[in-house]
Amino acid sequence: MDIKTLYENILSSLRDGIIVIDINKKVTLFNQAAEHLLDLPASQACGKNFDDLPAMDSELRLLIRDTLLTGKTFSSHKRSLLLKNGKTLSLDIATSPLFNQQGDIYGVVIVLRDLTAIKDLEEEIRRKDILASMGSVAAGIAHEIKNPLGSIIGASQLLYEEVKNNPELAEYLKVVIKEAERVNRLIEDLLSLTKPTRLNLKKVNIHEILKNILLLESASSTKIIFQEEYDPSLPEILADREKLTQVFLNLIHNGIEAMSGQGIIKLVTRVSTDYYISRIGPEKRSRPMIVVEIHDQGEGIPEEVIEKLFTPFYTTKPKGVGLGLAISHKIIEEHEGFIKVESKIGKGSIFKVYLPLS
C-alpha cells in the first residue's frame, strides 16, 4: 500500500469529519465522516469555496479566520450547527493551521466531532440505570399487590351482584372496583416497563393503525380537529400493532391534554434517510426509517424539561401518572427505533417516532 492510499484509508475510516481548505478557503479534502455529518458528497464539496457549504455559520467563520490570521488552533465545544436542510448537529469543532516547508500557512484543517450520538448514548444509559434500579423493587412490590388486588376486585364484583338493588351501596362498590382496576392497570404498566416485552412482530400498515385510533378519538374528543398528512408511499414495516397503537395513543392523548382538550392535532408520516446512527460504524451509518410525527398546539415543553419527559413517574398533571412516555420510549426502543421531541413554548410540540424500515 503506498503512503497516499494509507492516508486516504485513515482519513476515511475516522469518525470525525475532516475538512481541509486552502488559504482562499477552497475545499481540498472532505472525508467520509464529513460527508455523513453534513449530508453532502465530497464530489460536491471539493473545489468549492467553504463559505458556500451548508456547514458554514458565523462562529465557524470566526474560528477559520482566527486560525488563518494567527496560525493557531481554535476550538469550540458543544456547538450546535444548524444545517441548511434544517438538521441541527451538536458538535465539537476545531480548526488547525497547515504550514508549508517555509513555515507559511497554506490552509486550515477543520475537525468536526459529532456529539449527537454521545449525547443520545448518555441519555440512554441514564434511562437504563433508572429502569434497572426500579426494576427489581417494582417487580417485587407489584407481585405482592397484584394478588390481593385480584381478590378485592373479584370479591367486590360478587358483592355488587348482591347489592345491585340498593343504588347507594352499588355506587360505593362501583368506586371500589373502578379504583382497584386503576391500581391494577398502573401495576401492569409498571411491570411492562421493567420487564422485557415479547413483541408480536407482523407486517403492519402505519396508516391503518393511525386511522383506527382517530376513528375512536374523534368520537370522544369532539373539540379536537385531526389533520392527517400521510405519505402514500410509506412502506409497511415489521412491528407489534398493539404496542404501536399504545404508543401513538399515548402521544395523541398527551397532545390533546397539552391543549386542554381543544385545538388541532396533526399527524404526519414520511420516510427518512437523513438520520445517521454513527455509533454503529461507518458502513452501516445511514438507515432508512419511517417517521410518524404528532404535532400539537399545546403549551409546549421547556428545553430543560425535554430530557426528563421519558423518566418514569415524571408528570406535571394533577392526575397524571407519568408512565405514558416511559412506556412508549421502551416500546419504540424495542422496535429499534427512537423518539425525538421538538417544542416551542406557547406554540406546541412535535413528537417524532422513528421506526426502522425492514
Ligand SMILES: Nc1ncnc2c1ncn2[C@@H]1O[C@H](COP(=O)(O)OP(=O)(O)O)[C@@H](O)[C@H]1O
Ligand atoms: N405534547 C405535550 N405537550 C406538553 N407537555 C407534554 C406533552 N407530552 C408530554 N408532556 C409532558 O410530559 C409529562 C409526562 O407525560 P406522560 O409520560 O405521558 O405522563 P402523564 O401524561 O401521565 O403526565 C406530562 O405530564 C407533560 O408534562
Ligand SMILES: [Mg+2]
Ligand atoms: Mg400521558
